[in-house]
Amino acid sequence: MAVTIEDVRRVAEPLPRSYEVLVRDRVKFRVGQIVWLAFSADETQMGFAFPKEERDALVASEPDVFHMPRASDLRFNWVEARLDALEVGRMRELVVDAWRLVVPKSVALAHGLDG
Template sequence: MPVTVDEIRELASTLPWSYEVFVHGRIKFRVGQIVWLAFSKDGSTMGCGFPKEFRQAAVDAEPEKFSLPSETDMRFNWIHVHLEALDGDEMRDLVEGAWSRCVPQYLAREYAVAQGYL
């Protein structure tokens, strides 16, 4: 079953140091000034932090789920995800992964331990 923007917001808002902002009609999540998660205005797509080196492989493997960011955003560790093709477990992996890339390693590790991932 596809996930909703509200489900993603619920998870993202629980992550340490993460906070929600509304910028130019779009919901975004930040850690400090780093945007690590954002939604399209219509809520159909989520952009999130993602390793550049795996981005093209993800798009090639699942083009119904993933797409590349705009040309100007290709310099960032970023990918677009179509929510209609995303389930809850995948969403959790992507959201927690994106968040963990922009916080100090000790904080990501503490969170992983608390969640029982490590």
């Protein structure tokens, strides 16, 4: 079963310091001013914070699920996924890991989400 934006919201919204915004008709999640999760306008793709140095390996390992961000976003810790190719458990892991990249370690530790 394909993951939906509602499935992702259920994981992302309760995370400490995370909040949803709408930017140019696209749903994004931020911590402070940092965007750590975003959806394509048609809500079929999810971009998320991910270490640049691990991105090539992730995309190469599952090219049917993951792909590189657009050229202008390659400088960021960012990768994209096709929601219809993700399982809910994997999505949950990716979303929490992306959030952990942008919050202070003490926040993740305080909520038992330090990995």
